[in-house]
Amino acid sequence: MKATVHITLKKGVLDPQGKAIGQALHGMGFGEVGAVRQGKVIELDLAEGTDEARIRDMCDKLLSNPVIEDYRIDIAGA
Amino acid sequence: MKATVHITLKKGVLDPQGKAIGQALHGMGFGEVGAVRQGKVIELDLAEGTDEARIRDMCDKLLSNPVIEDYRIDIAGA
Structure with missing residues (x-):
């Protein structure tokens, strides 16, 4: 089975990388970008039947930084 | 309107960062991870009515490296 974890910065956390991308897009003439x-x-890629709680555990312990990041788990075919 | 661009390495392109994550998960006892x-x-965040072709243009010119990466565009509410 396959799972996809989306990790995003929490609202209110400054995102300098995103800001840099936005400025670069503006500089290239993409003025419609906010x-x-x-x-x-x-x-x-996970062994069949892996529990979502187990994936959540991976996220909390390694994949995300719960202080500044949120995550969302999508399990393929679930 | 909002658009989300997902950028992933093409199949066959080596992903050392992914590999490192996999090994770390293994080391932490998550043996079910392949x-x-x-x-x-x-x-x-985009001005209302921005064309998908325009977003594709941003991806090709700045957001992704078309040599090694694929991208997928999701437009919220489309």
Whole structure:
């Protein structure tokens, strides 16, 4: 089975990388762009029947920084 | 309107960061994890009515590296 973890900065946390992308897009003439935020996606190949709680555990312990990041888990075919 | 761009490495392109995450998870006792790939998500706030072709243009010119990366565009509410 496959799971995808989307990790994004919490609202209110400054995102300098997103800001830099936004400014670069503006500089290139994409004036329609407002705020930009950058996050991560982690695609996991997992043994069949892996519990979502187990994936949540991975997120809390390694994949995300719960102080400043939120995550969302998508399980393929679930 | 909001658009989300998912950028992932093409199949076959080595992903050392994903590999490192996989090994770290293994070391922490998450033996059910197989391959891991890491990608990026970019969330864009855009002026209403921005064309998908325009977003594709941003991806090709700045957001992704078309040599090694694929991207997927999700437009919220579309």
